[in-house]
Amino acid sequence: MMRKLIIFIFCATFLLSCKKIGNPELHSIDLKIITSYASTELGKKLSLHTIQVKILNVNTNVEKELLTDASGNVSFDGISPGVYDISATIKIPAATYTALTGEITDKDVIFNASNKNKTISLNDASVSLKLISGNIGSWLIKQIYYAGSNTTTGAGFRDQFIEIYNNTDSIMYADSLYFAEITGRQSYTNASYYTLPNGQLDWSKSVNMPTNIDANNNYIYPKALFMLPGSGRQYPVQPGASIVIAQTAVNHKAPFTGTDGKTITVRDPSLTIDLSGADFEAYYAPFLPRPLASDIDNPSVPNLIVLAYNGTDMLFDNPGRTAYIVFKGDGITEVKNYPVYNYPTISVPSSTSDKFYQIPNAIVIDAVEIQPNTASARVPKKLGASLDAGYTFAPNGQYSSQSVIRKTDKMENGRRILKDTNNSTEDFDYFSLAAPRGFK
Structure with missing residues (x-):
């Protein structure tokens, strides 16, 4: 009986010490992604709502995807620390883009942002991404x-x-x-x-x-x-x-x-x-x-x-x-x-x-x-x-x-x-x- 009690006390003490030390593997992170347009002028005209944001854990190959709120923000809650590929994209229909910006285009305009091989640790609360449009190739x-x-x-x-x-x-x-x-x-x-x-x-x-x-x-x-x-x-x-x-x-x-x-x-x-x-x-x-x-x-x-x-x-x-x-x-x-x-x-x-x-x-x-x-x-x-x-x-x-x-x-x-x-x-x-x- 005494031997069982000693083992129980040891195990309880070990678990409590782990909790006090704060083993990183037992913790998760609520990661906030903040998106904005690289162009200040376009940022005044274009919506940040429903931007597609993806995070890919490059070690486990687990990917998660969410859409931003009206402010261009989204939170991935409970993710593990690790190395991630983070990307954001939004496709704006040609007519919408022309109406909002006054720039005439007959093609949809796509904005992208990315941060590859980003190490996310317990100290990282947020990552900012700047959306940039690129040429749609002929x-x-x-x-x-x-x-x-x-x-x-x-x-x-x-x-x-x-x-x-x-x-x-x-x-x-x-x-x-x-x-x-x-x-x-x-x-x-x-x-x-x-x-x-x-x-x-x-x-x-x-x-x-x-x-x-x-x-x-x-x-x-x-x-x-x-x-x-x-x-x-x-x-x-x-x-x-x-x-x-x-x-x-x-x-x-x-x-x-x-x-x-x-x-x-x-x-x-x-x-x-x-x-x-x-x-x-x-x-x-x-x-x-x-x-x-x-x-x-x-x-x-x-x-x-x-x-x-x-x-x-x-x-x-x-x-x-x-x-x-x-x-x-x-x-x-x-x-x-x-x-x-x-x-x-x-x-x-x-x-x-x-x-x-x-x-x-x-x-x-x-x-x-x-x-x-x-x-x-x-x-x-x-x-x-x-x-x-x-x-x-x-x-x-x-x-x-x-x-x-x-x-x-x-x-x-x-x-x-x-x-x-x-x-x-x-x-x-x-x-x-x-x-x-x-x-x-």
């Missing part, structure tokens, strides 16, 4: 096959491609359309750069960066930059059609001869794809001292104009630590004459260090952020909410044969209109096997 990035296929039985990285879609009801011309892969900090731990609170590079600290511009919020910096050829009306793209841009425009399912004269083949053709029908391809051999043997030139497929490159071919980052943009020049300054800047390294860069074009956000037509498939591998976000409030990824990661594919929003007179909310988390799905010109 050209859309439809599919990105960055993961590649198995390195032993598939084609490795050779079969990568990007697909760009005409989301309008009119013929558009792909001539002089640009696309780029964006650079940035690839981890939260590398301490050799000047960084922002979100972990991304602080480009304002780059050598010779002008002080009278917002280098971080109004510009982006590509590590690879390409332009499609053409005389102006040489490459028409029909409404609801797309262009496929291949790293190498061959049938990767079948053997082909590399530039070294050796046969390149795959053990399992079902893991890869046929890109012989691509519209454009990258060809680096003319300006590399040691080009890849797999970088052959398909004479029936036009080559991209390469303004900046990273690596030995149009190699997309297989883990998915990058972002992609599509844009047209502004008609004032040639893109090749845009200024270039070094990484904002804490140590002074050498004269031979890489420099990167500075592209204005204002001319970007569409942008898609890619992140690794596991939360622990995620990197600082490269695109702001005005370009992409979210991100997408291939669920099985690198060399999985998977691609990310934009969802179909609706059909209109037989034409597919793809989803475009400037939030890739909402806009994209995936293919288990990449499918050029396929739809989801």
